[in-house]
Amino acid sequence: MENTTESLTRIKKRLHDASYKLTPQRETTVLVLLENEKDHLSAEEIYMLAKLKAPDIGLATVYRTLEMLTELKVLDKISFTDGLARYDMRKEGAKHFHHHLLCLECGDIEEIEEDLLGEVEQIVENRFKFKVTDHRLTFHGVCSKCQSEAK
C-alpha cells in the first residue's frame, strides 16, 4: 500500500508535468485528501479540515484545487444521494473508478477496490458499440453492521 509521502510525491510530479505549482495551499488540500482517503469528503468538509492546518486558506482556492485535481485524474468527483459533490482519490495505477456500497440506513459508504465490471463492459462494448472509458457504480442497500443491529 502506498503511503502518504509517496502519494504526495507522485501527485507533486503530476502537477509539475501539467505545469501547475504545488503551492502551500494545494499541498495542504492534497494532504487533507490523503489523510481522509476513505471519507468521501465534500468541498466544504475539505475546506474545514484544510483550515485547521492553514487557517488563511480560502474556500475558492479549495474549489479551484479540487477542480484541477479532478482534471488531472488524481481525484474523482462523485455525487451520492445528497446532491453535493464529493471527492475521492483515484488509486495509483487504477484504470477505473472503484465501486461504492452506500448504506441507506447509516449513510456509510464502503469502497470496493476490485473491478467487478470487466465482463459487463465487454457486453456493453459489443452489444451497444459504446467505447467505455470509465464507470460509476454504486450499490444501495444495507451494510453488514446495520443488518446485525436490525435483529
Place this chain on the structure above:
Amino acid sequence: MENTTESLTRIKKRLHDASYKLTPQRETTVLVLLENEKDHLSAEEIYMLAKLKAPDIGLATVYRTLEMLTELKVLDKISFTDGLARYDMRKEGAKHFHHHLLCLECGDIEEIEEDLLGEVEQIVENRFKFKVTDHRLTFHGVCSKCQSEAK
C-alpha cells in the same frame, strides 16, 4: 410496452394508495415525464414543458411533485456530470434502476434496460455481506455515433 394512458392510471393509483391527490398540476407534470421518458429532464426543463400545457403552474409545485414521485419510487433522481438533478421514470415492475451510457463527447445518454449486474450483486452480497436493494451504474465513454464521426 405500456402506453401513456396505462402508465398514468398506474401512477394515479400509486398516489391514491399513498393518500396523495392527482391534482391537475401533478397530472401535467406526470404527463410531461411520460412523454419525454428517454430524455433525463432536469426540474427546470420539466417546468418549462409543463408550463406549455398549464401556464400557471409554479416551479415549486414541480419540485414538490418530483420529490413526491421520487419518494413513491415512480421516479429515480440521478445526477450525471453537470451537477443538477435529473429525473428518470422507473419502468413498471422494474426491480432495479436501469443503466446509463453517457457519451463524453456529445453528452447523449442512452439507457440499458436489461439488468447486467445480477452476478455482480451476488458477489457483493456474499463477499461484503451487503444487502443490495438498488444500484446506480453509468458508463462513461464514446457512443457509436461519435466513434464513426471521429474517423
Place this chain on the structure above:
DNA sequence: GTACCTGCAAAACCTTTGCAGCGAC
C-alpha cells in the same frame, strides 16, 4: 371547517467568477 395543495417570493445552499494584491522567477 379542515386538510391538503398551490403560486409567489424569499431564502438557503453549493459553486463559480471578478478582481486587486502578492510572490516566484
Place this chain on the structure above:
DNA sequence: GTCGCTGCAAAGGTTTTGCAGGTAC
C-alpha cells in the same frame, strides 16, 4: 515585470421554504 496563484466578496444557479390564498370534501 510577468504570470500564476490567492483570498475575499459578489454573483450565479439550483433547490427549498414560508406564507397567504384557494379548493375539495
